[in-house]
Amino acid sequence: xxxxxxxxxxxxxxxxxxxxxxxxxxxxxxxxxxxxxxxxxxxxxxxxxxxxxxxxxxxxxxxxxxxxxxxxxxxxxxxxxxxxxxxxxxxxxxxxxxxxxxxxxxxxxxxxxxxxxxxxxxxxxxxxxxxxxxxxxxxxxxxxxxxxxxxxxxxxxxxxxxxxxxxxxxxxxxxxxxxxxxxxxxxxxxxxxxxxxxxxxxxxxxxxxxxxxxxxxxxxxxxxxxxxxxxxxxxxxxxxxxxxxxxxxxxxxxxxxxxxxxxxxxxxxxxxxxxxxxxxxxxxxxxxxxxxxxxxxxxxxxxxxxxxxxxxxxxxxxxxxxxxxxxxxxxxxxxxxxxxxxxxxxxxxxxxxxxxxxxxxxxxxxxxxxxxxxxxxxx
Numbered sequence: 010x011x012x013x014x015x016x017x018x019x020x021x022x023x024x025x026x027x028x029x030x031x032x033x034x035x036x037x038x039x040x041x042x043x044x045x046x047x048x049x050x051x052x053x054x055x056x057x058x059x060x061x062x063x064x065x066x067x068x069x070x071x072x073x074x075x076x077x078x079x080x081x082x083x084x085x086x087x088x089x090x091x092x093x094x095x096x097x098x099x100x101x102x103x104x105x106x107x108x109x110x111x112x113x114x115x116x117x118x119x120x121x122x123x124x125x126x127x128x129x130x131x132x133x134x135x136x137x138x139x140x141x142x143x144x145x146x147x148x149x150x151x152x153x154x155x156x157x158x159x160x161x162x163x164x165x166x167x168x169x170x171x172x173x174x175x176x177x178x179x180x181x182x183x184x185x186x187x188x189x190x191x192x193x194x195x196x197x198x199x200x201x202x203x204x205x206x207x208x209x210x211x212x213x214x215x216x217x218x219x220x221x222x223x224x225x226x227x228x229x230x231x232x233x234x235x236x237x238x239x240x241x242x243x244x245x246x247x248x249x250x251x252x253x254x255x256x257x258x259x260x261x262x263x264x265x266x267x268x269x270x271x272x273x274x275x276x277x278x279x280x281x282x283x284x285x286x287x288x289x290x291x292x293x294x295x296x297x298x299x300x301x302x303x304x305x306x307x308x309x310x311x312x313x314x315x316x317x318x319x320x321x322x323x324x325x326x327x328x329x330x331x332x333x334x335x336x337x338x339x340x341x342x343x344x345x346x347x348x349x350x351x352x353x354x355x356x357x358x359x360x361x362x363x364x365x366x367x368x369x370x371x372x373x374x375x376x377x378x379x380x381x382x383x384x385x386x387x388x
Contacts, residue, residue, distance in 0.1 A: 024070070033079050037068065038068055041070070041073070042084055051102075056140050059110075059147050062132065063149070070127055113130050131210065131310045176354055202271065202287035202316075204317075234295075235251030235257060238251040257273075258290075260299075311359075322343055344379075
């Protein structure tokens with residue numbers, strides 16, 4: 010597999026390095042000569058993509074002659090309309106594979122009078138996949154693709170439920186640690202909003218990044234509602250934080266690419282948990298910083314989104330003299346038995362391409378817990 014996390018950064022030099030160093034086909038790398046334009050060719054390519062998705066993911070390089078699994082020559086592909094050709098192939102792969110594989114990306118690198126096409130397929134956590142109307146599930150080997158056996162199929166089918174349990178356990182551990190030991194940086198002892206963004210690849214331990222790479226990512230991640238901010242290396246990875254004596258907010262970039270953002274939702278002036286301020290922070294730029302971070306880490310694909318509020322039990326969500334409180338006959342208050350409010354996890358097909366609208370249903374749930382049908386309408 011090409012080492013570039015972002016397929017858009019792949020260059021001719023990266024491709025030539027595969028040839029010069031005689032890098033062979035492997036579990037995560039395959040070479041093809043012909044760019045598929047007919048149904049049979051696309052069915053064959055779909056089988057290769059499915060095999061990658063069902064195992065470790067990988068890169069398919071199209072436009073090369075290979076010998077004994079290594080590149081012998083480049084054979085650039087003539088594409089009259091590059092964008093249309095890539096879009097057509099992407100659409101075909103979507104139609105030919107079931108269930109759909111999120112996160113497939115294509116790139117065409119100019120070489121001579123044509124292009125070398127790279128098809129990047131992530132390891133899928135909705136596996137197993139197959140070519141539509143086929144009874145065979147393929148897996149990638151070091152030399153090609155083979156049908157999956159019963160044991161491998163059973164493991165693939167069980168993977169989804171395992172992912173949910175791992176995501177829940179990660180969040181529960183992080184929330185528990187906020188009560189048992191100091192946070193990485195001092196936050197006020199008030200109600201806190203906590204957002205966890207867990208890519209599937211991170212959950213299953215298939216990713217691990219060097220500190221230098223994480224530090225570079227953290228530099229571009231502005232914490233919620235922050236203006237000036239800095240970075241700090243820690244045991245978990247790198248933190249981007251705002252504040253000096255008392256922290257305003259922070260975002261932790263974990264070594265596996267997972268993200269955690271925290272900010273207070275309660276001021277020192279009253280007892281109200283202003284949960285809407287967290288949603289505003291996400292809408293006003295923080296969501297873009299998070300999606301960009303995952304994109305730069307090459308972690309597009311299925312992602313768990315988990316919203317929590319710590320120390321929120323017994324806190325009102327609005328002033329007692331608000332209009333809606335007067336109409337409903339009482340202030341919306343989170344019951345005291347919810348010391349921490351851990352909202353249900355949400356699975357996003359592609360967090361990188363998502364919009365801030367995804368958070369709306371989660372914030373509605375906070376108000377549901379306080380006895381309201383939904384959060385107040387945005388002005």
